[in-house]
Amino acid sequence: MKPISLIQFLIEERRAGRVNAELSLLIEVVARACKRIAVATNKGAIGGVLGEAGTGNIQGEAQKKLDVISNEILLEANAWGGQLAACASEEMEDPQPIPDMYPKGNHLLLFDPLDGSSNIDVNISVGTIFSVLRCPDGISEPKAEHFLQKGTTQLAAGYVVYGPATVLVLTFGHGTHEFTLDREVGSFTLSRRDILIPEETGEFAINMSNQRHWEPPMQRYIGELLAGKDGPRGRDFNMRWVASMVADVHRIITRGGVFFYPLDAKIKSKGGKLRIMYEANPMAFIVEQAGGAATTGRERILDLQPTGLHQRVPVFLGSKKEIEVATHYHLVADGAHG
Numbered sequence: 001m002k003p004i005s006l007i008q009f010l011i012e013e014r015r016a017g018r019v020n021a022e023l024s025l026l027i028e029v030v031a032r033a034c035k036r037i038a039v040a041t042n043k044g045a046i047g048g049v050l051g052e053a054g055t056g057n058i059q060g061e062a063q064k065k066l067d068v069i070s071n072e073i074l075l076e077a078n079a080w081g082g083q084l085a086a087c088a089s090e091e092m093e094d095p096q097p098i099p100d101m102y103p104k105g106n107h108l109l110l111f112d113p114l115d116g117s118s119n120i121d122v123n124i125s126v127g128t129i130f131s132v133l134r135c136p137d138g139i140s141e142p143k144a145e146h147f148l149q150k151g152t153t154q155l156a157a158g159y160v161v162y163g164p165a166t167v168l169v170l171t172f173g174h175g176t177h178e179f180t181l182d183r184e185v186g187s188f189t190l191s192r193r194d195i196l197i198p199e200e201t202g203e204f205a206i207n208m209s210n211q212r213h214w215e216p217p218m219q220r221y222i223g224e225l226l227a228g229k230d231g232p233r234g235r236d237f238n239m240r241w242v243a244s245m246v247a248d249v250h251r252i253i254t255r256g257g258v259f260f261y262p263l264d265a266k267i268k269s270k271g272g273k274l275r276i277m278y279e280a281n282p283m284a285f286i287v288e289q290a291g292g293a294a295t296t297g298r299e300r301i302l303d304l305q306p307t308g309l310h311q312r313v314p315v316f317l318g319s320k321k322e323i324e325v326a327t328h329y330h331l332v333a334d335g336a337h338g
């Protein structure tokens with residue numbers, strides 16, 4: 001069968017009435033920017049892109065050179081296209097409006113320009129995560145409050161993994177689809193349509209070094225997985241942890257599994273580790289559209305009302321049945337379930 005490019009796929013989606021012209025163009029612009037980020041990450045140690053930028057972001061995290069480069073690539077690509085009213089990023093305290101000299105569109109774009117950036121210097125997969133919202137009517141200069149929409153209102157979400165292959169995973173709310181970058185042709189090509197995450201799994205991803213800080217229901221759940229076939233779950237479980245959320249989620253999108261970044265005593269005052277607007281919400285949308293589940297351990301992520309652009313939440317996502325078990329244990333511990 002003839003390969004289907006991202007552009008052909010977007011045309012099909014437009015014909016089917018699932019996206020409008022502005023949104024499909026926006027996705028094409030984001031995908032093109034991510035190709036530039038892939039080129040930058042590929043330069044590695046001889047390209048002068050590794051190491052610290054010597055600056056910090058709003059969240060007090062040291063920025064890598066590639067965090068800054070990726071942020072600039074996405075901002076520049078999206079500034080003049082006419083699809084956006086404003087952008088917001090992990091790397092910027094406030095949203096960036098589209099400059100007055102450029103045409104404005106009806107969309108808001110949020111991104112984590114480089115996810116897993118602590119892995120970049122050791123040549124492990126990193127990625128970009130993005131989410132698209134509608135700009136509220138009548139707002140010409142969107143502020144942070146205009147981005148604070150529930151995950152259920154997302155018009156599109158996606159991520160790109162810069163790994164052995166560069167892969168884009170995308171949803172408009174009608175299934176989750178994967179595109180692989182054909183470097184010779186220079187375009188993303190449809191590699192999997194309507195991805196389905198198996199409901200059951202024997203593989204989990206979590207940073208085990210935080211175990212002693214977790215809440216009791218998380219201790220119970222992981223403890224039972226570790227007990228294997230002699231424990232209450234009656235089977236052995238395997239563990240994988242890349243520490244790049246994009247790569248961990250991509251494994252789950254490919255062969256099933258579950259990913260947890262739960263609350264723990266060290267991060268409790270912050271509300272969690274991962275950020276709702278540009279990490280948890282887009283990943284939850286992608287995973288749900290692939291038949292998986294995504295909760296905070298207590299509530300569906302997509303139903304949360306965000307209160308801050310850089311707000312953090314606990315994240316449980318992946319194969320539905322396992323996410324239900326882990327969430328159930330938390331609700332039982334809270335006394336919400338019998």
Ligand SMILES: O=P(O)(O)OC[C@H]1O[C@](O)(COP(=O)(O)O)[C@@H](O)[C@@H]1O
Nearest residue numbers: 112114115116117118207243244245
């Ligand atoms: O190593 P830790 O502290 O457990 O954190 C790992 C998590 O942090 C992240 O790297 C956060 O993303 P950024 O690199 O965009 O800040 C996730 O990708 C990953 O799951």
Ligand SMILES: [Mg+2]
Nearest residue numbers: 112115116279
């Ligand atoms: Mg991240």
Ligand SMILES: [Mg+2]
Nearest residue numbers: 090112114115
């Ligand atoms: Mg990041």
